[in-house]
Amino acid sequence: MYKKLLELSIILALIVVILGAYTRLADAGLGCPDWPGCYGQLTVPDAIDGTQLEGYDRPLESAKGWKEMIHRYAASSLGLVILLLWWQAFKNRTLHRQSMPLPTFAAFFVMLQGAFGMWTVTLLVHPGIVTIHLLGGFITTSVLFWLLLNQNRLSPVLSNISKTNKLLLLTTLIVLFIQIALGGWTSTNYAALSCGNQFPTCLDTWWPQTTLGQIFYWGPIGINYEYGVLDNATRAGIQMVHRIGALTTTMAIVFTILRFYQYRELRNHLKIIAVLLMMQIALGITNVLQSLPMTIAVLHNVVGLLLLLSVVSLMHKTFKR
Incomplete structure (x- = not known):
């Protein structure tokens, strides 16, 4: 189960990086002006583009909103899988002598990534914050990849x-x-x-x-x-x-x-x-x-x-x- 979760997490991490790049390049980083929802909803509001929704200064652009929300859905799924990965490592730490430092780092780091995802929106796509968020995605994937490589006992x-x-x-x-x-x-x-x-x-x-x-x-x-x-x-x-x-x-x-x-x-x-x-x-x-x-x-x-x-x-x- 631990190895399967690792494989799934790496696939999700790659998807998140691809979606993050696409969202950024499509200028959709502020497609939803709030976080974690989109105009106060869990999905993009069903309204005509250009609608000024109550409580928000930014008019609705559905296409950009969906790009941003799909990216968030994938990132949230990755976070959940990494937390499950940590739980599996914790349960097996004695039976299989599972090392805990890297799974623990991955769990805390993905939560930090979530915070930077929030700050990307709330701080209005500040270049420094967005760049750190990008690097965090690369670091997360690298840590997960290292953990997967550790599962190959035949690799001296x-x-x-x-x-x-x-x-x-x-x-x-x-x-x-x-x-x-x-x-x-x-x-x-x-x-x-x-x-x-x-x-x-x-x-x-x-x-x-x-x-x-x-x-x-x-x-x-x-x-x-x-x-x-x-x-x-x-x-x-x-x-x-x-x-x-x-x-x-x-x-x-x-x-x-x-x-x-x-x-x-x-x-x-x-x-x-x-x-x-x-x-x-x-x-x-x-x-x-x-x-x-x-x-x-x-x-x-x-x-x-x-x-x-x-x-x-x-x-x-x-x-x-």
């Missing part, structure tokens, strides 16, 4: 990995996570199209007229950040920092692949990482050249998560657990 830890290579792998994971954060920051600041369809340049230059202080501007709480508040030059700077991060991450992953290719047991795994990396680069460039088509943009999020999980899986093979 490779003992011949040098400390230098382990440190390199850990550094690569951190670099990749930072790049995912930069991608979230780009999306939540509506900066994905700030360079037009130019690549690798941006607005006919290599660096727009902006500063790092403007690029990482946190912004006050209480104002509406829907569609962004930064000027286009600053958004273009965010886009360029994300591109620099992509180049840095690519170099880190390629170097890691080359260093780890000496271990025959890992070669097939490294090939999967290489394929996912190439896919992610192609999707990122296509997003720019094709002006952010929805399918490609959502896939860019999904492949980013799969790339992260592939590196997490590589760590699982090389670190004690």
Whole structure:
């Protein structure tokens, strides 16, 4: 039952990440101006679009409301499954010597994720809050994936990995996570199209007229950040920092692949990482050249998560657990 719940939770986590990306890219994050319901109901109200419902300043947009609510339904289901997962681990902690720290962390973390989901709405899609919420989804999925990998008793830890290579792998994971954060920051600041369809340049230059202080501007709480508040030059700077991060991450992953290719047991795994990396680069460039088509943009999020999980899986093979 524990393993089946883990498998179900990972499937739900992937669905939640996909729906979250779609909701964000469809500008539906405020499709329901309250939380956890939608205009005070458990479903989107059955009313004509544009209706000003009593007690709410935002007129109804049913399509956006349903995108947001379906995402919430999936996230709530994931939270329930993770709590059931913790309960199964707790019941079996003696009989099967089930470790409790990670299931407990997952249970508390998914509740924290729920809080950030609420703050995403109540704080009017503040870019920092939405980015943290995105990263939380990736962390939740990674923890669940690690727990599932722990269920494979036939997967030994490779003992011949040098400390230098382990440190390199850990550094690569951190670099990749930072790049995912930069991608979230780009999306939540509506900066994905700030360079037009130019690549690798941006607005006919290599660096727009902006500063790092403007690029990482946190912004006050209480104002509406829907569609962004930064000027286009600053958004273009965010886009360029994300591109620099992509180049840095690519170099880190390629170097890691080359260093780890000496271990025959890992070669097939490294090939999967290489394929996912190439896919992610192609999707990122296509997003720019094709002006952010929805399918490609959502896939860019999904492949980013799969790339992260592939590196997490590589760590699982090389670190004690």
